Amino acid sequence: MxxxxxxxxxxxxxxxxxxxxxxxxxxxxxxxxxxxxxxxxxxxxxxxxxxxxxxxxxxxxxxxxxxxxxxxxxxxxxxxxxxxxxxxxxxxxxxxxxxxxxxxxxxxxxxxxxxPQWRASSPAVADRLVFDLDPGAPAAVADCCRVALHLRERLLADGLEPFAKTSGSKGLHLLVPVVPTPSPRVSAYAKRLAVEAEAALPDLVTHRMARALRSGKVFVDHSQNAAAKTTATPYTLRARARPTVSAPVTWEEVEACAALADRGGRGGRGGRPGGPGDPSDPSALVLLMGDIAPRMEQYGDLLAPLFAPERAGAVP
CATH class of the missing domain: 3.90.920.10 (DNA primase, PRIM domain)
Structure with missing residues (x-):
């Protein structure tokens, strides 16, 4: 029944x-x-x-x-x-x-x-910019965190404030609130930053999707800013063997995870993390279904600033 x-x-x-x-x-x-x-x-x-x-x-x-x-x-x-x-x-x-x-x-x-990065009331006019940081083995989540910190500084220099969330798979997403802007313009800006990141970190970053170029590097996927593309919604469960969630993390957690890569480690391997951002565990930025309610009690929604008009920046 x-x-x-x-x-x-x-x-x-x-x-x-x-x-x-x-x-x-x-x-x-x-x-x-x-x-x-x-x-x-x-x-x-x-x-x-x-x-x-x-x-x-x-x-x-x-x-x-x-x-x-x-x-x-x-x-x-x-x-x-x-x-x-x-x-x-x-x-x-x-x-x-x-x-x-x-x-x-x-x-x-x-x-x-x-x-998508736009609302039904304003099709193809983005109010968010997104980067999907996708590691190619043996690169993993700690390397994504290094790239995220680089992109954060670059975005802040342009007056844009990024927020991080796990992808719920192997990598990391950056979300940026922007003043409503036509999707093609946001896409062009995001691609420019991805190309710049590859030039600044050539041993770590690629902005191109070709699998042959991604081994040991972090693919900075800027394509999800196109009006026809979508990104995993914050807090969605993912279709994985474990009930992983695409959930926000603090920049302190990103920094702690990046320290693994700075020490020569490759984050993202191993079993259940001791906790998000725990530098003793290389899988520290894996969040499961059961982790979210306690984080909700501790942080509320770390992505709430995405809805604050005063936090949105103008796309250069």
Missing amino acids: TPITEVEGRRLALSNLDKVLHPVTGTTKGEVLHYYATVGALILPHLRDRPVSFLRYPDGPEGQLFFTKNPPPGTPSWVRTTPVPRSEDPRARQVVIEDLASLMWAANLVVEFHT
């Missing part, structure tokens, strides 16, 4: 609550839904007014994974959708997650949440 629950006056049918979705930890779908109910106040501001794309993994990360921008079949009429014209389909629409009921409906589909 499929349990029926009520969320903010909406009736939801929740299915397969005992199914294991993250095999290493035995994390069930019911536990995943509980996570989203717990962190709704954190994730919803990052989802509101942004067309969402879903990476669905209904049978866990070892099952079929598929990426969809279109509203899934059976989307309830009370879930908001917004027009997102695409060249191949000028009538296309996407889901917008506005409230806890919509969040829980989407979480029941077993998804990663991905959003």
Whole structure:
């Protein structure tokens, strides 16, 4: 029997609550839904007014994974959708997650949440700039932290304030609040900084996607600033064997992790971290589902400044 629950006056049918979705930890779908109910106040501001794309993994990360921008079949009429014209389909629409009921409906589909750098109310006008720092083995997260610190100084010099979050995979994301700016201009600026980073740190950074160029380096992916691209939404779970989360970290934690690379270590290997930013553990910037509620109590939302207009900088 499929349990029926009520969320903010909406009736939801929740299915397969005992199914294991993250095999290493035995994390069930019911536990995943509980996570989203717990962190709704954190994730919803990052989802509101942004067309969402879903990476669905209904049978866990070892099952079929598929990426969809279109509203899934059976989307309830009370879930908001917004027009997102695409060249191949000028009538296309996407889901917008506005409230806890919509969040829980989407979480029941077993998804990663991905959003663009612009709002549905202003398509292709970015209010965030993003860098995805992706390490190519044997480079890993400590090397990403070194690159993040370099980019932070460069951005601050231009009057822009970056914030860091784990990717939920191997690397790190930088998010920067910007005065609403056309996406092509933001993309061009981000690419310029990525090229500069490669010139400044040639043994550590590449700005090009080609796999042959990425061994032992950090790929500074600037492409997600394009209007058609998306990035893992803050606080989304990722389709991994463990229930990793793309979650914000402090710059002190980034500095502590970067110290591993400065000492010649290669962060990102090993097992469960002793804690984010713990320099004794090379996997220190891995955050799991169970880490988020305590961090919420300690920090609130470290990415809250993204919503403060006075913190947004002008793109040069």
